[in-house]
Amino acid sequence: MNHTPHNDTGGAGQEFLAFTLGAEEYGIDILKVQEIRGHEKVTRIANAPEFIKGVINLRGIIIPVLDMRIKFQLGTPVYDQFTVVIILNVGGRIIGMVVDSVSDVITLTAGQVKPVPDTGAGFSVDHVIGLGTVDERMLILVDIGRMMSSAEMGLMEQLAA
Incomplete structure (x- = not known):
């Protein structure tokens, strides 16, 4: 049996799930992805921030x-037959992420990941690892753990409780 570690980036590269939001293509570490589901009705939670659509029951969780x-x-998001929910495991917490569509899994080597240029615009790109380039495609690589600030994670813990 071959036991190759998945986090070996010594030339093999890192795998990202490519997904779209509007006109842009994003990438997220495939190791954080638990499953991909079709869009479904969520239960709204009163007073939650707008970006938290609500909660779903995933096999009892x-x-x-x-x-x-x-x-x-x-x-404004549009929900259609391509809309999917990516179920992620972020530091032991399970969350769902609604995206417009998913396309494929892309392997990027370190040389294909470029730093985000400093635009000087003053907006935070802390959650962006870099820009992945494959042929004519460019993926905005998102660090989901970094994106969920501790305050947002705490809020989601309360919602799930």
Whole structure:
């Protein structure tokens, strides 16, 4: 049996799940992805921030669902047959992330990941690892753990409780 560690980036590269939000393509570490589900009705939670769509029951576990289009301020989300919920395991917490669509899994080597240029615009890109480039494609690589500030994680813990 071959026991190759998945986190070996010594040239093999890192795998990212590519997904779209509006006109942009994003990538998230495939090791954080637990499953991909079709969009489903969520139960709204009163007084939760707008980007927290609500909660769903995932095989007996109540998990919060975030809408990334709202979180990244990318306009009004449209829910159609391509809309999916990516179920993520972030530091032992299970969360759902609504995205417009998922396309494929891309392996990026360190050389294909470029730093985000400093625009000087003053907005935070702390949650962006870098820009992954494959041929003509460019993926905005998101660190989901960093994106969920501790305050947001605490809030989601309360929602799931």
